[in-house]
Amino acid sequence: MNEIRTSVEPSRPGRYVASVHRGLAVGLCMLLLVVAAAPAGAATRPAPPIAGTTLDGKRLALGNLRGKPVVINVWSSW
DSSP, X not given: OOOXXXXXXXXXXXXXXXXXXXXXXXXXXXXXXXHHHSOTTGGGSOOOOOEEEOTTSOEEEGGGGTTSOOOOOOOOOO
């Protein structure tokens, strides 16, 4: 005859936490490898000359903004 079990086996949260910690450790190691492999002056090289037109129709060159914080937002309609 088939038995119907009414008790539920307790979950094992320790196993889940261990896998999360392992994933975080692997991700951190990968990040450290990427940072260590990057050239020393990669983040300090000047940007290439970029020029464009503002929404007002004025010309804007990146070189004219030297020393000021600049955010370049590149997007597409597709």
